[in-house]
Amino acid sequence: MTQVQQVQQAQQMQSQVVEAAGQESNPLVTMVKPLVLDIAVPLGSYYLLHNGFGVGLVASLMLSSIVPAVRTVVAAARDRSFNGLAGIMLVVNLVGIVLSFVTGDARLMIVKDSALSSVVGISVLIAAATGKPLMSAGLKPFMTKGKAANIRAWNRLSAGSAGFRRAELLFSTIWGVSMLTECVARIVLAFILPVSTMVWLSTVLLIASILLAAVVGGIATNPIERMIADEAKAADEGATSETKAVAAEAVAAETVAA
Numbered sequence: 001m002t003q004v005q006q007v008q009q010a011q012q013m014q015s016q017v018v019e020a021a022g023q024e025s026n027p028l029v030t031m032v033k034p035l036v037l038d039i040a041v042p043l044g045s046y047y048l049l050h051n052g053f054g055v056g057l058v059a060s061l062m063l064s065s066i067v068p069a070v071r072t073v074v075a076a077a078r079d080r081s082f083n084g085l086a087g088i089m090l091v092v093n094l095v096g097i098v099l100s101f102v103t104g105d106a107r108l109m110i111v112k113d114s115a116l117s118s119v120v121g122i123s124v125l126i127a128a129a130t131g132k133p134l135m136s137a138g139l140k141p142f143m144t145k146g147k148a149a150n151i152r153a154w155n156r157l158s159a160g161s162a163g164f165r166r167a168e169l170l171f172s173t174i175w176g177v178s179m180l181t182e183c184v185a186r187i188v189l190a191f192i193l194p195v196s197t198m199v200w201l202s203t204v205l206l207i208a209s210i211l212l213a214a215v216v217g218g219i220a221t222n223p224i225e226r227m228i229a230d231e232a233k234a235a236d237e238g239a240t241s242e243t244k245a246v247a248a249e250a251v252a253a254e255t256v257a258a
Contacts, residue, residue, distance in 0.1 A: 041067050042089045065090055088123045088134070095119050110190040110198050114183040117206075121179030124172050133168035135175050143224055153231035164227050171220035175213045182209035 042064045050060035068089040095115065127134045136158070144150035157164035182205050189205075190198050 037067060037071060039089060061094075065094070088120055091119055091123065107190045107195060107198075110195070110202060111187050114186040114190070117186075118180055118183035121176050121183060124176035125180065128169050128172040128176060131165075131169065133165075133172040135172040136168045139168075139171060139221070139224075143221065143228060147232075149232045149236065150228050153228045153235065156235075157227055157231055161227065164224065167220045167224045167227070171217055171224070174217050174220065178209045178213035178216070182206060 045067075046060050046064035049055040049063055055063070068087070072087050072090055124134050140151075140154060144154050158168065186198075186202055186205055189201065193201065
């Protein structure tokens with residue numbers, strides 16, 4: 001077998017390995033899985049138990065805390081790391097249990113809901129201040145679009161690019177500030193405006209804060225998207241150049257031998 005044939009065979013084997021790896025593990029599923037387990041499952045189980053089956057508030061919160069509690073403990077014991085999303089949901093549920101004893105005044109009930117939401121905002125801001133962009137778990141699937149090359153580019157940039165890391169932290173900070181501002185505004189307005197007004201205004205404030213964070217977040221997401229595209233392109237060009245160089249060397253060696 002000539003060296004050219006060996007190079008071609010090696011390239012074919014590499015393509016088969018990459019294809020097999022893609023079939024074994026869907027990158028999009030891998031990224032979305034934590035969001036489902038750490039956020040969707042606890043929230044879904046709470047509403048299903050409390051609103052669907054009529055289980056008490058405290059019992060529903062406790063039962064819906066099982067999954068995030070287990071995942072937080074497992075991450076700490078196995079990986080020596082903190083599962084931010086699961087940890088936030090666990091704290092929110094624990095605060096909810098404590099605040100479940102707040103009853104009576106309708107204004108206090110509105111404040112209670114705001115207090116629960118503020119836990120998330122404060123947690124995101126504290127994590128960002130300590131260099132941990134919690135919102136990246138939700139941002140990554142949208143930025144990488146489930147493409148393996150983009151995911152690898154994200155991972156490399158997140159591990160080695162200070163500019164990319166700053167953009168991640170900025171995105172989390174924007175969302176944390178937006179969530180916390182909405183909660184504070186709702187608490188203040190709850191004691192100023194009539195309860196009948198706050199019933200619908202609370203929803204308006206929530207939607208407005210989400211839209212505002214999404215728009216302002218473009219300050220961070222636009223550079224992130226560009227950096228991912230540039231990194232993925234550079235990696236692809238580098239791999240192509242390396243393959244051509246190996247093939248050229250093999251052809252040259254075969255020509256000399258002939």
